[in-house]
Amino acid sequence: MAESMQATDWFSANGKVILFGEHAVVYGVEAVAAAVPDLVRARAFRTDDTYRLKIPHWHVDMRDFQKHEANASETELLRSMFFLIAGELAVDGEFFGLEVDARVPPASGLGASAALAVAATKALANLFELRLNLSEINDIAFKCEQLAHGTPSGLDNTLATFGGVLRFRRENGAAVFAPVPLASPIELLIALSGKKGFTAGAVAKVRDAKNRDPQRYQGLFADIARLSAEGIIALAESDTSKLASLFNQNQRYLAEMDLSCDEIEQVLTIAASAGCNGGKLTGSGDGGAVILLAEEGAERIESSLNAAGFSTLKTVLGAKSSAFVQG
Ligand code: PMV
Numbered sequence: 671m672a673e674s675m676q677a678t679d680w681f682s683a684n685g686k687v688i689l690f691g692e693h694a695v696v697y698g699v700e701a702v703a704a705a706v707p708d709l710v711r712a713r714a715f716r717t718d719d720t721y722r723l724k725i726p727h728w729h730v731d732m733r734d735f736q737k738h739e740a741n742a743s744e745t746e747l748l749r750s751m752f753f754l755i756a757g758e759l760a761v762d763g764e765f766f767g768l769e770v771d772a773r774v775p776p777a778s779g780l781g782a783s784a785a786l787a788v789a790a791t792k793a794l795a796n797l798f799e800l801r802l803n804l805s806e807i808n809d810i811a812f813k814c815e816q817l818a819h820g821t822p823s824g825l826d827n828t829l830a831t832f833g834g835v836l837r838f839r840r841e842n843g844a845a846v847f848a849p850v851p852l853a854s855p856i857e858l859l860i861a862l863s864g865k866k867g868f869t870a871g872a873v874a875k876v877r878d879a880k881n882r883d884p885q886r887y888q889g890l891f892a893d894i895a896r897l898s899a900e901g902i903i904a905l906a907e908s909d910t911s912k913l914a915s916l917f918n919q920n921q922r923y924l925a926e927m928d929l930s931c932d933e934i935e936q937v938l939t940i941a942a943s944a945g946c947n948g949g950k951l952t953g954s955g956d957g958g959a960v961i962l963l964a965e966e967g968a969e970r971i972e973s974s975l976n977a978a979g980f981s982t983l984k985t986v987l988g989a990k991s992s993a994f995v996q997g
Pocket of ligand 1: 696952
């Protein structure tokens with residue numbers, strides 16, 4: 671297989687943390703979420719006679735995969751996304767490769783798959799000299815999210831594409847979102863629970879439970895909607911102690927929905943003993959990531975978590991991406 675040495679530049683896309691409203695957002699509740707700038711980047715290159723997808727951090731190196739389809743589900747999903755993007759850009763008659771650099775493992779609850787779709791779309795558009803606007807990129811990434819879990823709210827692809835801190839809801843099938851102003855940037859610590867969080871399974875679990883007990887779930891979603899509304903005010907005032915308390919309340923509702931797990935609870939317990947005032951799971955839950963707020967002593971919380979074997983990363987809510995290259 672011959673590959674051209676000439677790859678495009680790297681094109682980056684945001685991951686995201688959901689501050690309030692995961693799962694409830696699938697049922698029309700307003701969520702609040704923030705970009706994690708440049709979580710994933712991708713570059714594209716031409717090949718002579720085959721397709722190629724390399725994601726070194728995920729131990730993915732697929733060659734000739736149209737002819738020899740893999741059957742592992744994660745690999746199958748990547749393959750489907752690859753061809754969906756190529757089809758949307760109408761370059762599926764050409765041979766090319768994509769190299770993806772991801773800062774977190776898959777299924778971390780940080781929107782890495784939507785970020786991958788956005789970064790790959792930008793890189794591929796650049797390779798074939800196509801001009802796409804952000805809304806077109808967002809639409810393609812939403813279709814990729816539908817492949818991944820059927821009924822996505824569209825939050826991940828929206829944050830991956832547009833960034834910032836957003837309030838987001840679905841109304842009559844359309845995504846409605848707007849920036850949330852912050853009085854000043856807020857530092858957030860993200861801890862990976864080390865257990866994969868599978869969005870499709872978690873969304874199905876909530877749907878089944880809601881069908882069994884609609885009244886209870888209506889009540890939970892109404893409570894979560896109230897937290898989102900209060901969270902928007904706390905963000906506008908950069909009131910971190912209020913935010914911390916709202917995180918703790920949202921975590922309790924998520925745990926009531928059976929979306930927490932031992933690993934998430936362990937992260938929260940270690941963080942609390944190290945001085946963290948508020949934390950919650952973020953994303954699908956049942957694994958994935960935890961977000962933590964500390965008015966002071968973030969270093970101590972981080973080193974306690976690292977000492978217990980949990981990886982961490984920091985983000986600043988309201989910070990602009992440094993290396994954002996628009997495709
Ligand atoms: O874990 P993630 O990054 O796939 O986030 C899922 C968020 C949900 O609200 C559970 C589903 C959705 O589509 O919004």
